[in-house]
Amino acid sequence: SQVEEVFDFRGSGEEKSRERSRLVRAAVDVSRERKVHITFQGSHVNSSIPKLSLPGAYPYYDDGVTSRFNLLRRVQATYSLVPEVEAGIAIVWFGEPPQFTFGYEFLGTGDSRNYNGSQTFEAIGKYVVALYNPLYHVLDSHIDFKVGGGLGAASISYRRTTTVWTYLQSGTSSPQGSYFEISDNFLVGYLFGQLEFELVDGLSLGLVADKVFGPSRDVQAVPEAGIPARRIRLDNTSVGFTISLHF
Numbered sequence: 001s002q003v004e005e006v007f008d009f010r011g012s013g014e015e016k017s018r019e020r021s022r023l024v025r026a027a028v029d030v031s032r033e034r035k036v037h038i039t040f041q042g043s044h045v046n047s048s049i050p051k052l053s054l055p056g057a058y059p060y061y062d063d064g065v066t067s068r069f070n071l072l073r074r075v076q077a078t079y080s081l082v083p084e085v086e087a088g089i090a091i092v093w094f095g096e097p098p099q100f101t102f103g104y105e106f107l108g109t110g111d112s113r114n115y116n117g118s119q120t121f122e123a124i125g126k127y128v129v130a131l132y133n134p135l136y137h138v139l140d141s142h143i144d145f146k147v148g149g150g151l152g153a154a155s156i157s158y159r160r161t162t163t164v165w166t167y168l169q170s171g172t173s174s175p176q177g178s179y180f181e182i183s184d185n186f187l188v189g190y191l192f193g194q195l196e197f198e199l200v201d202g203l204s205l206g207l208v209a210d211k212v213f214g215p216s217r218d219v220q221a222v223p224e225a226g227i228p229a230r231r232i233r234l235d236n237t238s239v240g241f242t243i244s245l246h247f
């Protein structure tokens with residue numbers, strides 16, 4: 001289809017430069033007229049939740065690494081309101097891998113204690129988002145730098161379970177168990193910045209860094225397992241890549 005667009009070269013030097021840039025882009029890059037954008041993001045997650053640590057934990061039993069790669073952290077669909085501004089919706093999975101920890105402690109006089117613990121954090125947020133490209137008239141037509149953010153609701157579930165077995169020299173044993181859970185819907189925020197490079201018409205690859213803003217909650221202590229009371233943030237940050245389709 002044919003589109004008529006007006007270029008006005010009156011005004012200040014900065015306004016003339018901006019119009020000249022628009023004219024060049026319109027002449028050499030029709031892909032900029034694409035309105036619908038679908039983005040997929042994969043990221044390495046940096047946790048805000050303290051690692052589950054138990055007395056006498058052995059490294060080769062401890063699967064408590066909380067910073068791992070999330071192959072699908074975000075799916076986003078936006079529409080270009082103007083060339084520099086997009087609006088749409090996004091789904092962000094900001095949960096983390098479960099932790100399982102085992103520990104052993106010798107108490108002396110033949111007594112001993114075994115520790116078992118697990119910690120899970122599952123979260124999915126649904127956002128209304130907006131993006132802005134502040135360097136649209138500065139960067140090459142095949143490069144985009146976008147900053148964006150949004151507000152939404154997230155379903156968050158945090159669970160921590162510990163079991164402590166005390167074995168006495170007399171042959172008797174006694175267990176102590178603890179269970180803590182947070183499970184609810186919360187208001188959450190989201191901020192990100194991404195640098196995209198157009199590979200072919202309609203397909204871009206990019207680099208991204210983001211931050212999910214979630215609630216803070218108090219978590220009770222487990223004295224028998226050496227776990228203090230603390231306040232945790234149910235959110236995290238990540239750094240990764242994006243694949244975007246433009247229609």
